[in-house]
Amino acid sequence: MEHRWGMAIDLDRCTGCEACVVACHAENNLPVSTPDQAARGRTAHWIRIDRYFEGEFPDIKVRYMPVLCQQCDEAPCEPVCPTYATYHNPEGLNVQVYNRCVGTFYCANNCPYTVRYFNWFAPEWPEPLALQHNPDVAVRPAGVMEKCSFCIQRVKRAKQDAAAEQRALADGEVQPACVQSCPAGAMVFGDLNDPASRVSRLANEGRATRLLEELGTRPKVFYLQKG
Amino acid sequence: MVATAIAFVVGAAGLAAWGLQLHSGMGVTGLQRPVFWGIYIVDFVFWIGISHAGTLISAILRLTGASWRKPVTRAAEAITVFALMIGGMFPIIHLGRAWRFYWLLPYPNSRLLWPNFRSPLLWDLTAIVTYVTGSVIYLYLPLIPDVAQLGEHNTPWRQKLYRLLSLGWTGSDREWHALERAMKLMACIILAVAVSVHTVVAWDFAMAIAPMWHSTIFGPYFVTGAIFSGIAALVLVMAILRQVLHLQVYLTKHHFDRLAKLLLLMSLLWCYFTLAENLTVWYGNDPKEMAVFGARTRAHYAPYFWSMMFLNFVVPFVLLGIRRLRTIATAAVASVAVLIGMWLERFIIVVPTLANPRLPAPSGFYTPTWVEAAITAATFAAMAMLYMIFAKLFPIIAVWEFKPHPQEED
Numbered sequence: 166m167e168h169r170w171g172m173a174i175d176l177d178r179c180t181g182c183e184a185c186v187v188a189c190h191a192e193n194n195l196p197v198s199t200p201d202q203a204a205r206g207r208t209a210h211w212i213r214i215d216r217y218f219e220g221e222f223p224d225i226k227v228r229y230m231p232v233l234c235q236q237c238d239e240a241p242c243e244p245v246c247p248t249y250a251t252y253h254n255p256e257g258l259n260v261q262v263y264n265r266c267v268g269t270f271y272c273a274n275n276c277p278y279t280v281r282y283f284n285w286f287a288p289e290w291p292e293p294l295a296l297q298h299n300p301d302v303a304v305r306p307a308g309v310m311e312k313c314s315f316c317i318q319r320v321k322r323a324k325q326d327a328a329a330e331q332r333a334l335a336d337g338e339v340q341p342a343c344v345q346s347c348p349a350g351a352m353v354f355g356d357l358n359d360p361a362s363r364v365s366r367l368a369n370e371g372r373a374t375r376l377l378e379e380l381g382t383r384p385k386v387f388y389l390q391k392g
Numbered sequence: 393m394v395a396t397a398i399a400f401v402v403g404a405a406g407l408a409a410w411g412l413q414l415h416s417g418m419g420v421t422g423l424q425r426p427v428f429w430g431i432y433i434v435d436f437v438f439w440i441g442i443s444h445a446g447t448l449i450s451a452i453l454r455l456t457g458a459s460w461r462k463p464v465t466r467a468a469e470a471i472t473v474f475a476l477m478i479g480g481m482f483p484i485i486h487l488g489r490a491w492r493f494y495w496l497l498p499y500p501n502s503r504l505l506w507p508n509f510r511s512p513l514l515w516d517l518t519a520i521v522t523y524v525t526g527s528v529i530y531l532y533l534p535l536i537p538d539v540a541q542l543g544e545h546n547t548p549w550r551q552k553l554y555r556l557l558s559l560g561w562t563g564s565d566r567e568w569h570a571l572e573r574a575m576k577l578m579a580c581i582i583l584a585v586a587v588s589v590h591t592v593v594a595w596d597f598a599m600a601i602a603p604m605w606h607s608t609i610f611g612p613y614f615v616t617g618a619i620f621s622g623i624a625a626l627v628l629v630m631a632i633l634r635q636v637l638h639l640q641v642y643l644t645k646h647h648f649d650r651l652a653k654l655l656l657l658m659s660l661l662w663c664y665f666t667l668a669e670n671l672t673v674w675y676g677n678d679p680k681e682m683a684v685f686g687a688r689t690r691a692h693y694a695p696y697f698w699s700m701m702f703l704n705f706v707v708p709f710v711l712l713g714i715r716r717l718r719t720i721a722t723a724a725v726a727s728v729a730v731l732i733g734m735w736l737e738r739f740i741i742v743v744p745t746l747a748n749p750r751l752p753a754p755s756g757f758y759t760p761t762w763v764e765a766a767i768t769a770a771t772f773a774a775m776a777m778l779y780m781i782f783a784k785l786f787p788i789i790a791v792w793e794f795k796p797h798p799q800e801e802d
Contacts, residue, residue, distance in 0.1 A: 205424050206425050206756045208425075215752075215753035216753070232753070241600075244510040245510075245512065245513070245599070247496045247508050247514050248507060248508065249508050265503065265505070267487050267488065267489050267492040267495050268418070269483075269486075270428035270486075270488070271511070271512075271513060271596075271600075273426075273428045274428050274600055274602060275602065277601060277602075278751060279425065279754040282425065283425070283428065284417070284488070285418050307417035307419075307488070308489035310488070380601060
């Protein structure tokens with residue numbers, strides 16, 4: 166395979182500001198829930214900030230962890246889908262084909278990170294958000310599952326641009342919306358096949374761990390924190 | 393009359409609720425992240441479990457040559473067919489895009505896609521379609537001599553129906569031999585299919601890596617639970633038939649006594665499996681599994697768990713274990729308890745695991761909405777309706793088994 170996309174997230178830099186969540190919503194045409202639906206656990210955020218608390222109040226420390234689809238090499242969501250709506254693409258991405266999805270929910274149940282989101286109703290946007298849809302991303306109908314795609318539309322666009330100019334993709338040329346918007350520069354995206362890329366170097370340094378690594382899912386998202 | 397009217401109204405309400413769900417989306421259910429499977433899946437496992445009443449019991453008794461089975465088998469086999477028809481609807485009702493359910497079937501299509509046979513849902517589909525086909529044949533074979541007789545003298549349209557169904561049965565020696573052989577063969581096949589079906593249903597859960605689902609015990613545990621609830625359904629249906637159709641002469645205390653003992657045995661076996669499942673988790677003390685175990689036994693879902701233990705173990709043990717208490721009425725009461733208890737058991741298996749995923753942040757609670765309740769209620773009405781229609785059209789006790797036929801005369 167030509168590329169193997171991966172991400173490194175520096176937890177020591179993350180401030181939990183949720184700029185990545187907002188950027189993802191705008192980039193990927195994510196529907197906006199009503200407060201009532203949100204209270205019932207019906208929100209869709211392809212990237213979310215999990216909070217962990219250390220110590221007892223008032224001597225408390227909060228740790229933030231952005232959690233998105235981990236793009237596992239051995240993804241538990243893939244074999245259980247009866248219609249191949251979720252499958253592994255040649256660049257190692259775990260792709261969701263909305264048109265094939267019939268909504269069995271099985272992939273979401275088998276995802277240990279619970280990063281799959283369902284369209285409970287037809288998607289809705291309060292004005293004027295409906296006017297800012299991204300034309301490169303499909304709007305999903307009611308009844309299908311969706312999740313983070315590592316902004317595959319941006320990956321494709323960058324590859325096309327590079328091909329048109331007859332050159333190789335440069336490291337850092339592709340940036341998913343969350344990476345681009347992170348004010349702390351905590352997120353790095355790139356090609357894990359290229360040993361010189363920033364993400365490869367970060368993934369191989371001593372601070373890198375992967376979420377629920379013990380399950381053998383081989384995620385391509387690396388979390389960095391001091392040992 | 394009143395029963396029919398109630399069944400009709402409840403059934404219509406369920407259809408309306410499903411219509412709303414199809415129109416608006418799955419948001420009208422109580423499902424939410426992370427509990428993506430709710431009482432539709434509970435109902436699915438429950439009804440497939442009930443379907444084990446017939447085939448398994450009647451096939452075991454037929455193969456072991458238990459002669460007391462004669463008035464019981466037809467009633468049991470009919471439960472199987474109807475429970476399967478209803479149970480098989482639930483995976484479709486549960487789909488986000490139910491109108492696309494046929495995309496799971498292997499057929500040449502414009503998407504140029506074969507379904508993914510690595511998915512346990514495909515195994516499930518295959519197993520259930522096989523089981524429905526097998527159990528319809530298994531119900532139909534012993535019906536042939538009866539419909540042939542019914543076709544002799546009857547009202548014109550019924551005569552037409554019965555003659556068509558009798559496939560030109562004349563009652564010759566050759567036909568009796570062929571029928572006996574076919575029934576014996578089907579009994580063997582259906583036993584294997586029945587065990588495999590509920591094992592595969594269990595694997596829908598066990599193949600997933602969710603805490604307390606990923607367990608080797610699930611296959612046999614589900615088969616045991618299915619036979620357990622199946623016998624309870626059979627006892628209840630027989631008690632109702634005995635009263636409504638005045639079958640006191642055929643369905644005697646003797647039959648209920650035997651089935652009650654079988655129910656008690658299955659209760660003990662089920663209890664053993666439940667102990668084995670929970671004790672190993674508790675002793676192992678894995679944090680992820682203990683979160684589910686705690687939710688089941690001590691926290692949010694504890695009332696369901698302990699009611700299940702009471703209904704599935706204490707009630708049958710007291711009512712059926714003490715000989716003086718074991719009557720037709722108490723057997724029926726214990727059966728109702730077991731049916732409710734086994735529905736709760738499936739709820740306890742499906743929901744707490746999903747509500748407590750591996751990462752703590754997305755955990756949640758699940759309460760079904762009226763839409764799910766209405767559809768569930770409608771399936772019970774549908775079961776009553778289908779069973780009533782069947783009992784009106786066909787003899788619910790195999791008539792020919794009570795008459796000497798040519799073979800036995802020689």
